[in-house]
Amino acid sequence: MSRPVSFWNFTQTKNKVIPELLKYRGEGLGLSAIQIGIALQVFILKLNNSKWIEVINPTVLDMYSQIISKQEGCLSIPNVRVDIERFNYVEATFVNIKGKKEKLVLQGMEAIAFQHECDHLDGILIIDREVV
Numbered sequence: 134m135s136r137p138v139s140f141w142n143f144t145q146t147k148n149k150v151i152p153e154l155l156k157y158r159g160e161g162l163g164l165s166a167i168q169i170g171i172a173l174q175v176f177i178l179k180l181n182n183s184k185w186i187e188v189i190n191p192t193v194l195d196m197y198s199q200i201i202s203k204q205e206g207c208l209s210i211p212n213v214r215v216d217i218e219r220f221n222y223v224e225a226t227f228v229n230i231k232g233k234k235e236k237l238v239l240q241g242m243e244a245i246a247f248q249h250e251c252d253h254l255d256g257i258l259i260i261d262r263e264v265v
């Protein structure tokens with residue numbers, strides 16, 4: 134389980150953790166700090182417009198319109214792809230890299246990736262969610 138970023142480690146998160154995440158993101162749609170060995174509630178996420186955002190201490194407000202996500206993969210489990218039930222829309226708040234609270238409504242791939250990264254913060258992997 135990843136712990137929230139606090140006042141005390143915000144600077145480290147901004148200056149060390151997030152640059153590392155951006156460095157190792159590869160071909161994925163997101164990467165969580167826990168995947169590089171840092172148990173903080175931080176991930177980066179690729180939006181549908183191809184822009185990357187930094188997400189700190191996310192809180193999901195609502196999720197709706199359940200779908201089956203097709204063949205989800207994970208940088209932590211190479212060469213494995215599984216079908217997973219996700220939601221097509223996610224409303225969430227989080228702290229951005231400037232330390233300001235933001236609210237976003239995510240849809241489609243970016244919503245699926247957001248749920249995937251939130252799972253990492255809870256220690257849940259795609260193989261734990263596989264639809265059988």
Ligand SMILES: [Zn+2]
Nearest residue numbers: 206207208209
């Ligand atoms: Zn993953």
